Amino acid sequence: MMLKRAMFRCGQLCSRVFAVEFDLRTEPLYFTLSSTPQELHQAHQQLFGGDEKLFSLHVHSDSRTEKARTHAEIKHKLSVALSRDCDVFEASAFIPDVKNSVVKGFFIRDKSTTSLSEDVLKTLQQSKSVCVFSYKREGQYCWQELWSPVNQVEESVRQYVTPAAAAERHPSTLNITSSDVYYCMNDAYEVLRECTDIIPESKEVLKLVNEQLETSRGDAFPVIVIEGLDATGKTTLTEALRESLNATLLKSPPQCLAPFRQRFDSEPPLIRRAFYALGNYITAAHIGKESLRAPVIVDRYWHSTAAYAIATAVGGRVENLPKPGSELYQWPEDLLQPNLVLLLTVSPEERLRRLRDRGQDKTVEEAELEINQLFRLKVEEAYKRIQNPACIIVDASPSPREVLQQVEHLIRNKCHLKTTSSLPDETRSHAISPHTTRW
């Protein structure tokens, strides 16, 4: 019975294209399945041509929250339970160019002679959402079959691994909408509503959202968002701007969500990103109110939410990101837009220095930066590709005072605002007034 169910689930996968992130510096290895033996290309030989044990595992479920949590659990278990002789690669099965067709999973290469990986897979396979395949070789060929720890797979058909052409869009970009990035409040709201049983804090977050729904914003003071990676100087600059512009300083996620942040940070992207998305709508409501009274400076907003989400969702190299102009970089229609978004950038070395000065453990941080080099590049690139409004890049490597002056200059030009702090004392005045035209 269990085998039948598994075969049905896996059968649905067999018509898809498989992708394995075998080498993060290159594109994934793509293959399809065929009932006739197919010769492997040189690239595919690297993965399928050796004598290691090979498995792939995919997570399938009709419930998106269950699927996301099972995937995260499996990822964790594979990282702690397998031996050092096992390589685990991100893998997926998808239909090219079809949104939401991706079934995520992992590819395991076991170089050991022990049965540890089989034991781990056996436990994981107990979950009704998990489907495991093994890969066998015969001469030039490699075939995939449904894996069963007790070898009762006579019913399983040999499906030969067949090299496939690279997909135009990296598979990880197909499932981003409403799983990693939410383009309207309701989509994010629904995810948290589905989680209220498993995460009681969801109810409190939704209550806060309901209480603070966005108020409209008419002709008001300008709204300026400051974005950038951690330690690029956002806090330093936003505090200085608050002074110089006599502005209100807000941030996303807003202070009222701070007690829940850690809880949602431990959840898989589907849930975690919905939390941050809702944070933006609460901040938007605050912006709406505050910008009637004074200029508003916002420390992180939609650009952060989308850029980090896209960079995390997209595996491997920077080239895998959605192409510039993709609809994935569009601003949500129902989210209040700022007048100006400034992206602070510094070199990786300067950022590391600032992280260190802030007291973070040198070696841990250095190691992380090394590992996260790819991630950092992807976040910055995604930041730059977001449209309507796009961000203006600010070189934040000079001194705090110089960065402030540079930004004041930009604000003056782009928002027609007079700023005063870095002008000589005698010329200082509170020269900021609401704009008479629509922002």
Ligand SMILES: Nc1ncnc2c1ncn2[C@@H]1O[C@H](COP(=O)(O)OP(=O)(O)O)[C@@H](O)[C@H]1O
């Ligand atoms: N322009 C600058 N030049 C040198 N150091 C800076 C500059 N801006 C900020 N710093 C220092 O770098 C560290 C990170 O700055 P911070 O404003 O906290 O960044 P973020 O809010 O982006 O994480 C702090 O120790 C801060 O004093």
Ligand SMILES: Nc1ccn([C@@H]2O[C@H](COP(=O)(O)OP(=O)(O)O)[C@@H](O)[C@H]2O)c(=O)n1
């Ligand atoms: N508006 C926002 C702000 C943060 N975030 C998330 O929060 C993380 C950054 O938070 P952080 O604690 O490093 O930021 P700082 O508050 O230290 O600048 C990123 O990984 C984003 O995933 C978001 O998604 N949307």
